[in-house]
Amino acid sequence: MAGHPITRRNLLLGAAALGAAPAFAQSNWPDHPLRMIIPYPAGGSTDVLFRIMAESLKDKLGQTLVIENKPGASGNIGIDLVAKSPPDGYTVGGATVGHFSINQFLIAKMPYDAERDLVSPSLAYELPNVAVVAANHVQAKTLQEFIAFAKARPNGISIGSPGPGTTPHLSGVLFAARTGVNAIHVPFRGAAQTIPAMLAGDVTFAVDNLASYIPQIESGAMRALAVTSSQRWPTLPDVPTMAEAGVPDFVVTSWGAYVLPTGTPQAIVDKISAAHKSIASDEGMQKRLLAAGGRVLSSTPAEAKAFAAKETKMWREVVRLSGLTPQ
Template sequence: MTISRRALLGTTLGAPFAATLLPLASPALAQVQWPSRPVRVIVPWPPGGSTDVLARLLSEQLSQKLGQPFVVENRPGAGGNIGHDAIAKSNPDGHTMGPVTVGGWSINQYLYARLPYDPEKDIQPISMHWELPNVLAVPAAHIPATNLRDFVTWAKAKQGGVNYGSPGVGTTPHLSGAMFTSRLGINAVHVPFRGAAQTIPALLGGDIDFALDNLASYVPTIAGGQMRALAVTSAERWPTLPDVPTMAEAGVPDFVVTSWCAMAFPAGVPAAITQRAAAAIKEVSETPAMQERFLRTGARALYGTPEEAAARAARERPMWREVVQLSGARLE
């Protein structure tokens, strides 16, 4: 256990030794307890958003489970790219990780003219972390339709087309809105906002007609009756909104679009550490308490192997590439 002793010292004075030794000594580390010192969890989004809150929930559990603090560090900016890049460029010793959302894995490479990192090569998935669906929400006071079919008929008939809101260009709500309106032939204008906190008042005030936005922020107003949920974009009905049909049930087949997130290391972390981290995430995430806690914030806690996460990222890339092209979004 000499290495872990030294690594423990590393938090104070022995850092230079530990830092240079760790990558070299990685085969030996496979048998060694991970983590041997505090782990930085780089969250590429500002404090308070879903990604941040869920990462903090997981970090707290992992700290308790593994006996080392998991310290959340927010590195927001550029659609998550700054934080994703920070994860990709960090030292691959297993002591820096972070949640990377579907944008970071499968969308941003088609959206941005250039990315500072390569999602297929520079980041190593550990395990799935969570997913949440989008919900098609309309303001009850302004839209007569109570089901998706009626809504589509109403939208097609509306003079001058309809307006849909999103939390910004290139976000999954924008892209799924573009996919929805083009697939059903609805004449629609995309109105970007800075987030659901702006979109919801605009919906309730009747300025825009619908949004296909991340479900979590809409639950209060849906429960309160001001907003009507016409469909969710997950494959199955969502536990907290059991009365709302899926897109397929509502008559739009083949429309499964969820926002998801997987924890990631920088590429080059020894497989043994990655496996161990994945196992730890599974252990804390599969407990009913954790599942329940995630559901309340609007997301479903996921877990799994690194390979599963990589496969999902790869599987969704063609779809997002097509949708990005369709929406015409292009960012620098």
């Protein structure tokens, strides 16, 4: 069977067509629904906040986001699925501070390396912790009064948390180290157990997730002494930051970020980043996240990478102070 002669012109045209194919595919992205993996169970703060933002993200991208909850192993199961997915922009993950900056210091055999295997188009949200005491058992009205109270106790204080390695636990470790307070860690399975123990006077103090304590703070059962965000929290404008309360260099938030597998075309990474920036600037979205207990963030991919690196350095030191070792 006769074929077309192979000429230099044909070779050049063929090469040009092959080179244009990926660019054409990227320019059409997304042309079918995206898969969004949340590495925690439905109903938790990570799931709730990413679902709220996904509603707007699908409108910006013009495609449905099919959300899948893949919990387990401190969220590593779900994020590992993202890291090992094809880098075509059709699998997006909702990662948290633990995946970027904490888990690698607590888990001996990590299935992925966040710095090597993931790229983040943008930071997504943050949640602060709040330093709280039970109003009926601790008379301190300010953080400095509480520190003086704690130092005057022969046996120190107890600090409740949702368990070893969580940001509330590590926040308590950091607080004790920064203030020189003698503290004993009392782990629980969650705030639903910590709060009754505090109200009963069995636990002195907590630096726990703000969203869990809002009802008790509003009722007066708990007294908020400081928040761990860099600025005062909008729903608690009268509560100072840790720095304002006299404990500098104590910015601790549980934050989330979109992630894609490394190798995803930069044009796709940038498109998601721009879409989220638009979402984050919407006043209605800001109010919806605040009502759910979070504050919307946005960043460039470079800013997200730098932020994660800074957080990793801090959490490495906090884990060292905690005495926890990889298991």
